[in-house]
Amino acid sequence: MRERQTGTIVNVTSIGGKFAGPFGGWYHATKFAVEGLSDSLRQEVAEFGVRVVIVEPGAIKTEWGDIALDSAQAASGQGPYGDRVRRMSAAMRQDGGTMTRGSEPDLVASVIMNAIQAPRPRTRYVVGHLARPAVVARWLLSDRMMDRMSARMMGD
Template structure:
């Protein structure tokens, strides 16, 4: 057991933001435990000395055993980066509630449970940082993303309340709000929207929205995952980190516009940008 090196847990580390964050924190001197369902996709992380763990974050006994293992091996957890999550898109009317529950389970409840599991040791040491990966989708909304936005808005509210609760114990809570990032997220969102609502009354909206999402993923439009990893590293290292970091392509612009514009005006902007002003047939 090494008491000198800080320890970080990063979930959803098989690709994208999670993988980039695990690598960045390891370079910064952390002992990193990178967790994801697809352990075969973390061979590169393992080769660089990062501890890789197969974990479904919605499996409560597995999450409990994982945290217990880290504490048994290292004696401390200095940072938890709750990155695991996904976006399933589709018309609200047509999304099965089972899929809605799964999205909330992964994006919200699994994050909450892992946070509960690490808090006792952080509280005992009176030190630690919880980093919750939200999205600009936790501050703004777009059509077809109702349940994704519901999960991310909930992460924002949970984080705000938790930040106040644990501050007396020396624990910091930080929210990261990525914009357009070069990850698998956009492809998953497009595929789910087409599968759920690609036919029927919402088809014109889906076709326009998926075209916008595809264009956002083109080279030069989205930011690399490293910009998010850098923000996480800064937050973890800071004595007094900001409560929120909006990072990546269009993130600050989108969040700023939502703060300044009235609801109806913002709705029209999103309709023009995301759907090309298209409306479903009457």
């Protein structure tokens, strides 16, 4: 890409790189890291005509959510956080919860294709169920208000 003086790198992260929720520190840490890496890389390769784009999906209909909730229950379900993990899992899996209302995966694929084909792509694409409201809330609300909102969504 440097030699050709053109190209687009697309890094897919998550809105989980904008804010963190309980029992997902391991996940959020990786997503925050991809955000920082992408921001740095974008500045480093710009002089070579290479663009770096970040795609930040919200809730997407994949098996990831079930895997994450099952892992949380396996790791914490029998310990001091067990009750809270069970409430969180039930709230997220209930009809209308974030696990049941995700966007289709092809929406993310479409955004990636648009970013690749755009002559001047945006640096960030927020896509999918609850993605935009979550990013706007993170921008507008204090940390404590975000914590309260997260707690309510997680069944607390």
